[in-house]
Amino acid sequence: MEFPHPRPIPTRATSALATLICLLTLGGCGGSDDPPAPTSGTPASLGCDDSLKTEFKPDADTTVLLVKAFQKGDPLLLTGAATDATPVAGSDLCMVKLSVGPGNAGPADAPSTTSGIGMEIWLPAKTRWNKRIHVLGSGGWGGGVETSTTQLATLINASGSPAEIAASEGSVSASSDTGHTDRLHGGSFAMSPDGSINSAGWRDFSLRTVHELAVKTKALATAYYGSAPSHAYFDGGSMGGRQAMQAAQSYPADYDGIMVAFPAMNWTRFITAEMYPQIVYQRDLVDNGIPIPTIAQLDFVSNTAISSCDMVGGQHMGYLIDPSQCRYDPTRDATVLCPGVDGNGGVRGTSSSANCVNLAQASALNKIWYGMTADGSVPDPAIDNGWDTALSSSRRWYGTSRGTSLYDAWIRSLSPTTNVNASPGGPFTIASDVLALNLQDPTMAESNFVNATGNGAARWKRLSYAELSHAFERGISLQAAFSNIDANNPDLSAFKARGGKMIHYHGLDDEAIPPQGSVDYYNRVTSKMGGLSATQSFYKFYLVPGMGHGFNGYHNGSANPNAIPAFPKREELFAALQDWVENGVSPDSLMARASSPAKSMPLCAYPKKITFVNGDPFHASSYTCS
Structure with missing residues (x-):
């Protein structure tokens, strides 16, 4: 790999x-x-x-x-x-x-x-x-x-x-x-x-x-x-991105410039919620004698979601430019439901594919896309697709975007036994570790977790939705004991006051860390720091369509292996950060590119979005940021 x-x-x-x-x-x-x-x-x-x-x-x-x-x-x-x-x-x-x-x-x-x-x-x-x-x-x-x-x-x-x-x-x-x-x-x-x-x-x-x-x-x-x-920079992605946020929040004098890639901030929150797909499988499917969807089934439904939402300028992009606008619902799609399966809205399955799904499996995928809830409930995607509603006591965390690989195809293509989030083979072990640490019970984890009081025994499989929600709350309550591992304080006033600059980016097809967590944080910073203009004077955030999870490993994170999204060059992002810190040049114009075949896409500083105007949908000149 x-x-x-x-x-x-x-x-x-x-x-x-x-x-x-x-x-x-x-x-x-x-x-x-x-x-x-x-x-x-x-x-x-x-x-x-x-x-x-x-x-x-x-x-x-x-x-x-x-x-x-x-x-x-x-x-x-x-x-x-x-x-x-x-x-x-x-x-x-x-x-x-x-x-x-x-x-x-x-x-x-x-x-x-x-x-x-x-x-x-x-x-x-x-x-x-x-x-x-x-x-x-x-x-x-x-x-x-x-x-x-x-x-x-x-x-x-x-x-x-x-x-x-x-x-x-x-x-x-x-x-x-x-x-x-x-x-x-x-x-x-x-x-x-x-x-x-x-x-x-x-x-x-x-x-x-x-x-x-x-x-x-x-x-x-x-x-x-x-x-x-003369200048100091911190450069981190994933957990390193969480460290980058921690530096800005807790040690604002340490670094002049901070590069943040798909940060694992909200650590106990999003990682505990990574267990949710597995609990959905256990409670909704296994308990009822229904098979967990195979990798082929996950890909079949995910790629159908892509093809239903990826049209730009009359052409299929092969991945989603803006997954927040996709409301695809497999429970109402006869083409993915097995023959004779009664779906929602009076739909009856007609799929001839060996990878068709039944209604319970289709409903499970809607839950996974929506994200963790306290009781396993999920709204109709036509009303709320997981990007519309704020977090609450009933809605705990965000789900994987529609069209994103549900098991991280990129990792598994090189390490077939590695599981991420909704993998049919079990949980991502970091998630089961965090669950064990939240509950101070090592047996909740997988076998990789060892302790003198007991080793991991996969007891997470017995958890109800309510018990997983309790573990989520427990992680939040232990923030002081965990030395503020969530690193989600929106007060960056000290970092701004010392002249610090920060660039933060997150792929919209991140298989491991839902990008909505970064969106939520930036919105909270904007509110705390006096509005968008005041925030963007020192901190800019970009969402990158099609990009998956892997620091300096820009790759297609969608479920479509043939998609070729345009990505920013990482050395260009770092050069932009240096130019901002050392020369005061704000990174207002950033570009994503693919070379084979040649494609380009503008990167828009959030909350602006990439918006198609006209022309070739694979060329940056056809878009604007609005």
Whole structure:
């Protein structure tokens, strides 16, 4: 599996394992290939050797674990022999690994026991530093090898890794392990061995990592080059996007510019709600002896939804430009209902497809598209398709947009056992982890979750709609104990006052995080910050039609594998952020493009929408933002 991305780390062959790990963590792989801006840095006393271990001591909790110099073309390895798949250094670099304590004491074999936050920082040659810091967010539950003295994190974040950014841009770049090293057991680190909340682990994961990454990277750069950086940027998608929001909300002085991609903000809310499709399957189908829809059935109905709503200028786009306008209802569509099935509105099924659905299966899909409710109810899509009604005590969270892959076809094409949201094979394990943590019951999770009081036993299958709603409320009530993991505070006044700038974008066909959550947040910020004009003076938000979930991995997120949406180039987005921060140029005109075949689409700063005027619907000149 491989993300489309700008200039990668030079490599002898594509590292499929590295990109697969990056993908399965839902992000954490970012970067830009802005040309380097060499500067004549002032020589500093710190060298790229073991002397740095004793000479760099920013505080009592920070330990330098490893320092290693790489020359241009060197394999990016600490041990072992290079292969054709081993990335190589794009220029002369200095790599420094740090551990930032105090961590969390406990039994050696407990996932909650840690030594602190691990960081891997890459510094370009002193004559090439462009005076910028460009650090990256993490993905999924984090974890990593930043504290390992035998492995490099850049081998995991192979697409746009800190090593690549340092080499190609000339920026100092860094990544973190979010305070723990365990990548196998998901959210297990956040539960203490006695089953209680691991407050230290939550604090490092939610809050300290994003701040310490700024503090330590700036301190090391200043010490190494002999002068302080002029600008600092945070760049994160998915969980890294949540970190980006946390930086703006909680540490507004840390970063001048923040790039936010499909953020996993509202963490306990949207992730708990990711269990909803599975509860719909269990309660509405399995309990009544009705099969869960297969992948082929999900695709059949989803593609019918696309074809019913994707006409622009008399042509089928193959994906939805604006899913908020699609009110497709499979319970009233005879062409997807099996022969003889009585649907709603007097419709009788006529489908000849082997992938036809019965009424209960069609109704289940309407529920999944609408989103989580406290009682499993769903309105008629003609009245409310899931984009019309605000959240409430009965409507808990948003659903996947019509036309989006319901099981994340992109991930499963490369990792067939990976489940996301409405996957027939079971839940996304991050969702079952969060459920277990909300309820402080490890047995609710899947088997990947381990704890001394009991391991995951998939007891989520027994939950009623009301019990899932209780777990949702429980997660909200535990925000203080979870160190404000939701990162959804709309008050960005301090970030604005210090001159910070932020670009936020979200794909309308995001398979993992419903884009409505980003829409809801931006609306709340606009209300809190004094209106749209005041907000857009420092924070702009874009919705990208057809784009799925995967940091720096722009891909078609729709259920139609033949769709070719136009996407923005990520290096152009980052360049726009830099231009806004450093030159005051507002990113008012952004473009999405596809090259084969050639297509283009304007990106409209929300709340404006892409609106067809006339002409070729696959060309940007045929649209306006209104």
